[in-house]
Amino acid sequence: MCGIVGYTGRRRAAPVLLKLLKILEYRGYDSAGIAVANQERIDIFKRQGKVEQIGSASLLVGRTGIGHTRWATHGAPSEKNAHPHAYGKFVIAHNGIIENHALLKEECIARNETFISDTDSEVIAHLISRYYEDDFLRAVQKACVRLEGSFAIVVLSSDHPDKIVCARKGSPLVVGKGDRECFVASDLVALSSETDQAFLLEDGEYAVLQGAQPVFYDRELSEIYKEKLRFDPVFDCADKEGYLHFMKKEMNEIPSVLNKTKLSCVPEKDFNDFYKVLCQTEYIHIVACGTAYHSGLCAKYALESLCRVPTEVCIASEYRYRNPIIKPRTLVIAISQSGETADTLAAAKLAKERGAYLAAVTNVKYSSLTRLADCVLETNAGAEIAVAATKSFNAQLAVLYSVALLRKGEKEDFTEFAAYAQKTLDSAEAVRGWTPYFLGAKSVYFIGRGVDYCAALEGSLKLKEISYLPSEGYAAGELKHGTLALVDENTPVVAILTQRSLAEKTMNAVHETKSRGARVFLITSLPDIAANAEATSSVLIPACREEFTPILSVIPLQALAYYTSIARGNDPDKPRNLAKSVTVE
Numbered sequence: 329m330c331g332i333v334g335y336t337g338r339r340r341a342a343p344v345l346l347k348l349l350k351i352l353e354y355r356g357y358d359s360a361g362i363a364v365a366n367q368e369r370i371d372i373f374k375r376q377g378k379v380e381q382i383g384s385a386s387l388l389v390g391r392t393g394i395g396h397t398r399w400a401t402h403g404a405p406s407e408k409n410a411h412p413h414a415y416g417k418f419v420i421a422h423n424g425i426i427e428n429h430a431l432l433k434e435e436c437i438a439r440n441e442t443f444i445s446d447t448d449s450e451v452i453a454h455l456i457s458r459y460y461e462d463d464f465l466r467a468v469q470k471a472c473v474r475l476e477g478s479f480a481i482v483v484l485s486s487d488h489p490d491k492i493v494c495a496r497k498g499s500p501l502v503v504g505k506g507d508r509e510c511f512v513a514s515d516l517v518a519l520s521s522e523t524d525q526a527f528l529l530e531d532g533e534y535a536v537l538q539g540a541q542p543v544f545y546d547r548e549l550s551e552i553y554k555e556k557l558r559f560d561p562v563f564d565c566a567d568k569e570g571y572l573h574f575m576k577k578e579m580n581e582i583p584s585v586l587n588k589t590k591l592s593c594v595p596e597k598d599f600n601d602f603y604k605v606l607c608q609t610e611y612i613h614i615v616a617c618g619t620a621y622h623s624g625l626c627a628k629y630a631l632e633s634l635c636r637v638p639t640e641v642c643i644a645s646e647y648r649y650r651n652p653i654i655k656p657r658t659l660v661i662a663i664s665q666s667g668e669t670a671d672t673l674a675a676a677k678l679a680k681e682r683g684a685y686l687a688a689v690t691n692v693k694y695s696s697l698t699r700l701a702d703c704v705l706e707t708n709a710g711a712e713i714a715v716a717a718t719k720s721f722n723a724q725l726a727v728l729y730s731v732a733l734l735r736k737g738e739k740e741d742f743t744e745f746a747a748y749a750q751k752t753l754d755s756a757e758a759v760r761g762w763t764p765y766f767l768g769a770k771s772v773y774f775i776g777r778g779v780d781y782c783a784a785l786e787g788s789l790k791l792k793e794i795s796y797l798p799s800e801g802y803a804a805g806e807l808k809h810g811t812l813a814l815v816d817e818n819t820p821v822v823a824i825l826t827q828r829s830l831a832e833k834t835m836n837a838v839h840e841t842k843s844r845g846a847r848v849f850l851i852t853s854l855p856d857i858a859a860n861a862e863a864t865s866s867v868l869i870p871a872c873r874e875e876f877t878p879i880l881s882v883i884p885l886q887a888l889a890y891y892t893s894i895a896r897g898n899d900p901d902k903p904r905n906l907a908k909s910v911t912v913e
């Protein structure tokens with residue numbers, strides 16, 4: 329993970345670097361740092377914590393610099409492990425994982441070189457220093473050849489105070505061009521705050537930023553021409569707009585996101601191909617991680633029940649190493665809010681290599697996944713800044729349900745769902761009163777059957793990641809096969825019931841937990857179930873087509889996680905140990 333940036337040009341570098349890093353903070357916020365070069369020296373300023381901790385670095389003098397916001401992989405979050413790292417005449421910032429770092433470090437130690445940090449990254453600066461004669465770019469290239477794993481790196485040299493050398497393999501890096509200035513960043517969202525002209529660096533390529541025009545090289549260091557991409561702002565707004573937290577703002581945007589949902593392809597001309605593939609497909613594989621995986625599970629129920637197309641949903645990190653069977657006429661759908669999740673990208677690449685047609689459901693234009701896919705189904709949910717995914721989940725469902733309906737030959741108007749979502753948001757406020765029962769709980773269970781089970785999984789993930797309470801999402805019928813042993817009078821159980829035909833069955837599980845002393849909370853679209861006297865409290869949500877109910881039932885679950893997180897004194901937008909975009913394995 330981690331976000332990296334660089335700037336060289338007519339302005340002072342430090343304020344630009346800090347601005348870009350703030351935008352990239354969603355990639356990690358354990359520590360942050362910048363390095364700025366001037367004719368005398370390179371100054372480094374870094375601290376543990378978020379980008380705001382290095383605010384005073386804006387005073388650093390110089391027009392060329394690099395920066396980093398970290399999500400720790402190797403080495404605890406601390407000042408000494410924060411990037412940039414320096415050795416000799418070189419200072420580097422790195423995103424990725426150097427898998428052979430231990431071996432390389434041993435090699436350096438045998439040469440009497442000393443290390444300051446516990447990171448896998450510091451060794452990169454040592455290697456560049458070793459290979460440097462008088463050619464900065466060549467030294468970076470020679471170092472990169474030695475690196476195994478994934479990396480995007482930006483490098484400064486005190487011998488070349490107005491130059492940045494960049495390289496990538498497996499981790500994203502984009503170069504931007506402005507008016508007599510150049511930028512580099514981990515993504516276009518950051519760049520789009522400064523320019524609308526970018527160059528997408530591919531694996532094995534290098535860029536040298538100096539003066540007004542970046543220059544690009546292939547892996548042998550032959551100069552190459554790169555097409556300039558003129559892009560629209562990726563997201564127009566990343567502001568809290570008066571809300572206390574981005575998460576709350578983003579949940580409140582669900583109705584407007586659903587209102588905008590329209591199944592379309594980017595580029596539009598690919599829609600016919602996608603439609604043809606969809607109509608002929610005999611198997612669907614969905615690959616994704618985390619919340620996106622849960623939206624895939626919800627889609628499976630809709631695709632199988634409405635279209636009768638066998639659909640397999642697989643956690644991307646498993647799929648990529650599992651040697652999956654991909655038969656002819658298999659459509660693979662990769663779902664990723666960020667479009668940068670390393671495991672999802674690897675699973676999607678594998679599926680494509682094996683001949684599958686790859687459709688991407690993503691929220692970020694120009695992301696790595698959009699560049700890989702045969703067709704992109706955009707979710708158009710707008711910037712999602714809170715680490716816990718909310719509106720992007722609902723938007724993914726709207727797109728995936730539309731795909732199911734397209735295959736079935738039906739039209740659905742999701743504007744109707746926008747009104748339902750607004751009603752659900754209003755009723756979901758009641759869960760604020762549930763939090764006292766959750767605060768001290770040893771564990772929490774979310775149960776449901778069918779699509780309600782998928783919603784239960786998502787409710788549990790949300791609660792875990794921002795409230796830090798242990799919880800599990802469980803198929804209601806499965807509890808009695810072992811897990812019921814964990815339920816006692818201190819256990820809150822949240823049951824989701826939206827399907828009439830399964831309601832009584834789920835209520836059996838509710839009774840079973842209740843007789844072991846559990847406190848039961850219901851989320852249901854069925855008024856008679858909502859009136860059930862056994863529950864401590866219920867939230868009644870609007871009824872809609874049964875296959876699609878997670879698009880609404882997840883809203884009170886998101887709200888429950890949000891209010892519990894606040895009641896426990898956490899920051900729901902930036903939960904500990906996590907980051908918004910998981911670009912490492």
Ligand code: F6R
Nearest residue numbers: 618619620664665666669716717
């Ligand atoms: C949970 C959450 C994560 C992401 C997962 C995949 O709230 O946000 O579980 O869903 O890391 O991320 P994307 O969708 O960007 O591939």
